[in-house]
Amino acid sequence: MNLSFSMESGKLTRRELLQRLSALAGGLILTGPISGCEGFWRREPAIPVDSWHKGVCRFCGTGCGIMIGVRDGKVVDVKGDEYAHNRGRICIKGILNREILYVRDRALYPMIRRNGRLERATWDEAMSLVAERFREAIDRYGPDSVAFYGSGQLFTEESYTANKLFKAGIGTNNVDGNPRLCMASAAAGYISVFGKDEPMGCYEDIDHATCFFITGSNTADCHPIVWERIMDRKRSRPETVIIVVDPRRTRTARHADYHLAIRPGTDVALYNAMIYEFIRNGFIDQDMVENYLTFREGDAERTFEDLKRHVAQYTPERVAPVCGVDARQIEEVAYLFAASEATMSIWTMGLNQQAQGTAANRLVNAMHLLTGHIGRPGATPFSLTGQPNAGGGVRDTGALAHALPNGRVVANPQHRAEMEDLWGVPRGRISPKPGYHAVAMFEAMARGDLKCVLIMGTNPAQSLPHAERYREAMQRTFLVVADAIYPTETAQFADVFLPSAMWVEKGGVFSQSERRYHLVPKLVEPPGEARSDLEILVELADRLGYGDLIKARTPEEVWDEWRQISAHSPYNFAGITYERLKKERGILWPAPTEDHPGTCRRYVPGEDPMAKGTGRFDFYGRPDGRAVVYLEHQQPSSDPRSDEYPLTLVTGRVYEHWHTLTITGKLEELEDITTDFLVVHPRDAHRYGIRDGAPVLVESRRGRAVLKARVSTDITPGVVFAPFHSPEALVNRVVNNTVDPISKEPAFKESAVRIRPASSAA
Ligand SMILES: Nc1nc2c(c(=O)[nH]1)N[C@H]1C(S)=C(S)[C@@H](COP(=O)(O)OP(=O)(O)OC[C@H]3O[C@@H](n4cnc5c(=O)[nH]c(N)nc54)[C@H](O)[C@@H]3O)O[C@H]1N2
Numbered sequence: 123m124n125l126s127f128s129m130e131s132g133k134l135t136r137r138e139l140l141q142r143l144s145a146l147a148g149g150l151i152l153t154g155p156i157s158g159c160e161g162f163w164r165r166e167p168a169i170p171v172d173s174w175h176k177g178v179c180r181f182c183g184t185g186c187g188i189m190i191g192v193r194d195g196k197v198v199d200v201k202g203d204e205y206a207h208n209r210g211r212i213c214i215k216g217i218l219n220r221e222i223l224y225v226r227d228r229a230l231y232p233m234i235r236r237n238g239r240l241e242r243a244t245w246d247e248a249m250s251l252v253a254e255r256f257r258e259a260i261d262r263y264g265p266d267s268v269a270f271y272g273s274g275q276l277f278t279e280e281s282y283t284a285n286k287l288f289k290a291g292i293g294t295n296n297v298d299g300n301p302r303l304c305m306a307s308a309a310a311g312y313i314s315v316f317g318k319d320e321p322m323g324c325y326e327d328i329d330h331a332t333c334f335f336i337t338g339s340n341t342a343d344c345h346p347i348v349w350e351r352i353m354d355r356k357r358s359r360p361e362t363v364i365i366v367v368d369p370r371r372t373r374t375a376r377h378a379d380y381h382l383a384i385r386p387g388t389d390v391a392l393y394n395a396m397i398y399e400f401i402r403n404g405f406i407d408q409d410m411v412e413n414y415l416t417f418r419e420g421d422a423e424r425t426f427e428d429l430k431r432h433v434a435q436y437t438p439e440r441v442a443p444v445c446g447v448d449a450r451q452i453e454e455v456a457y458l459f460a461a462s463e464a465t466m467s468i469w470t471m472g473l474n475q476q477a478q479g480t481a482a483n484r485l486v487n488a489m490h491l492l493t494g495h496i497g498r499p500g501a502t503p504f505s506l507t508g509q510p511n512a513g514g515g516v517r518d519t520g521a522l523a524h525a526l527p528n529g530r531v532v533a534n535p536q537h538r539a540e541m542e543d544l545w546g547v548p549r550g551r552i553s554p555k556p557g558y559h560a561v562a563m564f565e566a567m568a569r570g571d572l573k574c575v576l577i578m579g580t581n582p583a584q585s586l587p588h589a590e591r592y593r594e595a596m597q598r599t600f601l602v603v604a605d606a607i608y609p610t611e612t613a614q615f616a617d618v619f620l621p622s623a624m625w626v627e628k629g630g631v632f633s634q635s636e637r638r639y640h641l642v643p644k645l646v647e648p649p650g651e652a653r654s655d656l657e658i659l660v661e662l663a664d665r666l667g668y669g670d671l672i673k674a675r676t677p678e679e680v681w682d683e684w685r686q687i688s689a690h691s692p693y694n695f696a697g698i699t700y701e702r703l704k705k706e707r708g709i710l711w712p713a714p715t716e717d718h719p720g721t722c723r724r725y726v727p728g729e730d731p732m733a734k735g736t737g738r739f740d741f742y743g744r745p746d747g748r749a750v751v752y753l754e755h756q757q758p759s760s761d762p763r764s765d766e767y768p769l770t771l772v773t774g775r776v777y778e779h780w781h782t783l784t785i786t787g788k789l790e791e792l793e794d795i796t797t798d799f800l801v802v803h804p805r806d807a808h809r810y811g812i813r814d815g816a817p818v819l820v821e822s823r824r825g826r827a828v829l830k831a832r833v834s835t836d837i838t839p840g841v842v843f844a845p846f847h848s849p850e851a852l853v854n855r856v857v858n859n860t861v862d863p864i865s866k867e868p869a870f871k872e873s874a875v876r877i878r879p880a881s882s883a884a
């Protein structure tokens with residue numbers, strides 16, 4: 123294969139891509155003839171590279187280490203980093219990290235809307251206009267008339283700076299972003315149970331687990347290298363049990379020993395039944411109950427006896443018809459979960475994106491706490507992060523409407539005072555009023571209450587639920603959009619568009635699922651006039667008169683400030699310096715001193731430097747040092763099926779593509795991978811007259827979309843599935859915008875719909 127030719131022409135054919143993939147999977151590349159076995163050598167660089175640099179994949183929260191080859195100021199190759207946690211492996215999106223920098227439609231210069239059209243402008247013109255409009259809104263309508271809507275794909279330095287500028291400078295808590303659509307329920311779960319956000323465990327636990335409980339996560343497609351590690355464990359220890367809970371027979375579910383094809387939105391009932399079974403079979407860890415746990419229902423205190431009575435209402439027989447699974451299966455799965463030596467739960471959006479997302483998260487944590495499957499190698503409740511930096515960048519920095527850095531909240535006067543002192547602003551500067559969470563922010567725009575909004579690194583015109591409503595809202599607002607690609611769905615509504623550098627064109631810190639902070643170096647210059655998001659924020663600060671507050675101006679300076687701030691919290695990572703980040707393959711916080719190696723298992727005395735005493739645990743995030751087990755009830759659906767809307771639409775992702783396709787949709791290597799489809803069970807296809815491959819109209823109480831039918835038994839009858847990737851199909855017009863009452867995360871995974879052949883649509 124002639125890789126050098128195609129690489130230089132900027133293209134990788136599909137065949138070459140597959141060859142590179144299979145080669146990487148084995149850590150080898152086949153450079154000789156395919157027949158015979160003489161052709162295996164160690165992988166050679168595909169094309170000449172001047173220098174290799176360690177970095178991190180730009181895509182998912184697995185956060186794979188990659189080596190980036192640079193030549194003549196361009197990224198010319200990437201490969202897996204053998205010394206990083208992913209042991210040299212990367213998935214298809216990892217391989218395409220080079221190609222994404224050079225896609226067509228990179229945004230090259232600022233634009234201002236004039237007479238209804240975005241026209242080229244200078245940076246000075248664009249930023250003067252932005253600053254003028256922000257200043258005008260703040261002066262006339264107060265600080266709460268402006269907002270920042272950010273992203274788990276920005277670097278930590280960028281989210282931290284935006285948060286500080288808006289909360290401590292402008293004085294509004296209207297800072298939120300796409301992690302609200304993604305990790306909010308996981309965060310709310312961890313915070314309410316352990317007092318602090320982020321998982322206790324780490325990837326190394328995968329190598330020790332004897333049972334995997336994977337629920338609401340299509341790990342094989344969405345965290346492929348985490349999945350490879352799970353597969354390694356299964357290969358080396360075949361009796362390892364894999365349980366998958368998912369309404370679809372995903373690639374993940376196909377490898378499961380047990381697949382519970384649950385009805386969407388009924389996880390709370392299932393986990394209650396599992397807890398019932400733990401109690402019935404005597405699998406409760408009494409030491410945990412007596413010494414490390416408290417019980418609650420809402421704000422009211424409860425006891426273990428109350429929990430027993432509570433779950434007695436959720437016997438497997440009762441729950442089976444609610445969840446659409448077999449009672450015997452629930453019993454077996456509960457037994458395997460509890461009886462295993464070390465159980466690791468893995469979950470993502472199937473749980474988080476539900477109207478009861480927080481409750482489901484709390485219960486998964488509770489299953490581990492009650493059975494003692496926690497804080498030991500392989501035993502851990504481990505939520506995976508979606509984006510490359512939703513954890514460190516947004517959750518840890520507190521760049522959310524209710525939050526402040528390191529697990530503080532704006533509603534707490536002491537937390538506000540601490541941050542005001544640390545940021546050196548007068549007491550009282552930080553508003554006590556939580557800002558607008560994502561959906562509320564766009565509702566406020568619809569009402570005209572928000573005058574000016576800066577959107578950075580996210581494409582809400584496509585990714586929000588009930589999209590049409592919020593697209594209209596954006597039309598009403600003075601919108602500033604900073605994006606690496608132009609056009610995007612959201613850019614259509616921009617009054618000012620700012621071109622952003624991405625990934626190694628700027629540099630900064632990402633944090634992935636296991637609390638690992640790791641550095642993406644700046645290696646090349648951005649195209650055209652694009653600037654880093656940090657530069658944009660710093661300039662906005664200067665122009666609004668907050669230059670004194672935003673003194674840190676380079677990623678390294680911002681990181682230094684941030685790590686020192688962390689020292690005043692249980693997240694303490696003061697020891698993670700840029701120097702260390704440049705050398706090491708990331709470090710897991712807490713790591714309070716420069717000689718601290720990082721922490722694999724939090725809350726475990728002896729492992730976690732913040733945990734005190736000699737007991738099994740110190741849940742130091744909670745005032746009494748005990749974790750909380752919540753009693754939760756299964757609620758009726760937030761978008762119930764009816765005669766008119768008899769099916770449930772679940773939305774999600776495919777392996778090859780990323781979100782709104784602004785990047786992966788431009789790659790010729792992926793052009794055969796279409797995403798405008800709807801998976802329909804043959805029974806439902808028959809009932810509603812849908813033919814495989816034919817256009818199908820999907821309608822909900824909110825809107826409609828046309829997709830191509832894929833008739834398949836890989837889905838539960840009564841449920842249909844569509845990825846949300848395609849901007850043309852824009853399935854989010856249909857999707858439910860009800861939010862979880864605690865986390866405020868939308869129920870993207872449960873929308874009542876009806877379907878019919880599109881040809882019959884009026
Ligand atoms: N290829 C690829 N990988 C990605 C991304 C991408 O765009 N493309 N995005 C990244 C991001 S930001 C995220 S958040 C993650 C998301 O990663 P995942 O959460 O794994 O992906 P999804 O496809 O959104 O949803 C996961 C599964 O939840 C199931 N599900 C739906 N309803 C329920 C339910 O009620 N209960 C249960 N138990 N399961 C349910 C769905 O059928 C689906 O298979 O992926 C990350 N990785």
Ligand SMILES: Nc1nc2c(c(=O)[nH]1)N[C@H]1C(S)=C(S)[C@@H](COP(=O)(O)OP(=O)(O)OC[C@H]3O[C@@H](n4cnc5c(=O)[nH]c(N)nc54)[C@H](O)[C@@H]3O)O[C@H]1N2
Nearest residue numbers: 304579580581585604605606607622624773781782784846
């Ligand atoms: N129906 C449905 N909807 C969903 C979900 C679902 O499962 N179902 N999942 C939700 C989840 S979990 C998520 S995370 C969101 C994701 O939704 P979005 O965040 O809206 O999706 P992306 O396509 O990742 O948008 C990122 C944008 O940032 C740009 N970009 C890339 N790098 C940079 C950079 O360095 N700087 C700047 N300024 N811009 C950059 C890209 O071009 C792109 O326009 O979607 C949510 N919406």
Ligand code: SF4
Nearest residue numbers: 179181182186213216
């Ligand atoms: S698994 Fe995620 S982080 Fe790793 S290469 Fe693939 S997309 Fe990148």
Ligand SMILES: [Mo]
Nearest residue numbers: 303304508509
């Ligand atoms: Mo996400």
